Amino acid sequence: MTTAPERPSATAPYLASGPDELVRRFVHEGDHVHAAATMSRPNALLNAVCRAFAGTHSMTVSTTAVHSSAHALALSGAVRKVITGFVGDTFPSPRPNRLYRELAEGRPFEVEMWSLLSYTQRLMAAALGQPFATTGSMLAETDLRHGKEGSLHLVPHPRDPERSVTLLTPLRPRFTLFHGVCADRRGNVVAVPPLGEGAWAAYAATEGVLASVEAIVHDEVIAAMPDRVVIPAARVLGLCEAPLGAHPQSLRTGGLAGVEGYLDDYGFLTDIVTACKDPETAAAWYEEWVGGVESHAEYVERLGEERRATLVFPAPPAAPRPRPTGPAPPPSRSS
Structure with missing residues (x-):
């Protein structure tokens, strides 16, 4: 019988109350953390990193691209160096962002740019021990x-x-931050394709994975879908629930474990682009949504019920009834 991957020992991951506790428990000033990219990023965990190390200019962060809510990395003053393939804005179209007009002089952080292919190849080499x-x-x-x-x-x-x-x-961060659909309490993390470089990044980290998920579910739920476990428990150091943990980006769930997915919040993304046109409004946006927020739970509360309702992933249209393909049945005889 096939079951979900288990930890090689009885040691379970640290179960935190939220992303901020998880970051404070494991991450230290000067660490290199990697934000794994699937169709989204672990944005709740990145916000927690910004809050925990604001003003230290000490952290190294690697991620495929710095845009949208990841501008908090620059506004927080937490980061010394970013390893990435893109810095700017992607919505409503790819464009520069004024936050990075002095990037060549190392402000707001040093940047090391790679092509998306070579960036992923470095993670793969680390994951494979090459x-x-x-x-x-x-x-x-x-x-x-x-x-x-x-x-x-x-x-x-x-x-x-x-x-x-x-x-x-090889690109070897100390910790990889990952946001998934759900996990069991042993730390087996489920995600749905496309997975991007997320699985490679999970194995590339020297220490392991700090994961947030939409929901922590019973072990039996994950055991029933072992093919969906992207990160096995043996790689997960710490775990927490973070509903809307990828916001303002979307998250596909495929309806696994009854977890609802959600859409990209284009209104929120537009507000970020608008705010970052001026230093004062950029600082105000950061204070409202990251620096002045005590926890991810407060962040979700600030979004409000009405906004959250508009992000619910729509149900797929009903499949058409299959048309009969065989020969028509013979007419019935009347008695």
């Missing part, structure tokens, strides 16, 4: 002159001395 990844994605001669010394190497091709091979050092 010393390097090989790539054809980078223009190595150029990138070696733009802050990637020590992370990118040109070496002779072993079979053709006239050619070179580009090697990437």
